[in-house]
Amino acid sequence: MAIKEAVRPGGRSARVQEAVHQAVRELQTAKSREELSVPQIAHKAGVTPSTIYRRWGNLAELLADVSLERLHPDEEPPHTGSLASDLQAWGEHYLDEMTSPTGQCMLSDIMASAERERRQRCYRYNETIMACLRERAVMRGEATPSVEDLMDGVIAPMTYRLLYDLDTATSARLSRWIAQTLSSTDTPG
Template identity: 50%
Template sequence: MAIKEGLRPGGRSARVQESIHSAVRALLEEQDRASVTVPQIAARAGVTPSTIYRRWGDLSVLLADVALARMRPDSEPANTGSLRGDLRAWGEQYLDEMSSELGRNLLRDIQCSTTPGLCTVIIGGQLQTILDRYPDQPQPSVDRLINLISAPTVFRVLFSAAPLEVEELHRLIEIALNQY
């Protein structure tokens, strides 16, 4: 899904979008992201730079769109058989992915998104999938889980010298589950 609304979900538009996204991903693997330019992306994707500017406006919005697409899960969160276990597995994977160099860059790019809240929708969907597995158990809200698991993880990844420790992540999950 492109950040700009109103694009057709299939056909030529989808093919062009995918070729541009693929070009961005390839260039980011080959060189430092600060040196990636719209003309490079356009040449790699086989489109004109004006195509990119018309759809995304500028490079930062395109990078945010690619980052958001990468944030979408490929599969459902791990099912360990317990709410606590599922949240731990999800939280550890999220911490590992976001604290990598790629993850930090994705988070920085997403900050430029012109669709505020989309990242929360993606993460919230993953957490809701976990909660839906255990309908008979008292459980925290998705917002509580985002506030106590995802938000501290992102904050530490972006603004601290070191990411959140796994033990601290587990303590935050316990806090989120307590009172329920």
């Protein structure tokens, strides 16, 4: 099953998709992950289970789809004056979200997806944010590392710890990652 990006918009498909997503989001607030089932979601969404199976394949992919949508940037990260502080501010907000039970579920739902594309989209999402913050810094004339270096130096350790060792995903460490990553360009040569 391929990831469907654009179902015919505005039509019945779109309504069904929205109803199902909505049903998942509502049920998630009331029930634990293990209590969720496709028939249950289908019933709440006013849809037959086979519709869900045909569209998403299985529960895991559906949950991953919903989580990925939730991840999307509501708005641009706040401006704080420097790349270091932009990274710190955005990162602390992100850590807050992702260390919460809801955030942890989102992360593991996405990781549990068999679709490589889906996981990659998660990567691209963070990449877009890094590119945005970096662009601001460039405009201000700051020396900046490449987007790739930001991904490796800041996003990677943060995500790694969010996934594997939650207790060590802290804003104190975030500061270190940022400092370390920026230091390689601040004093070039």
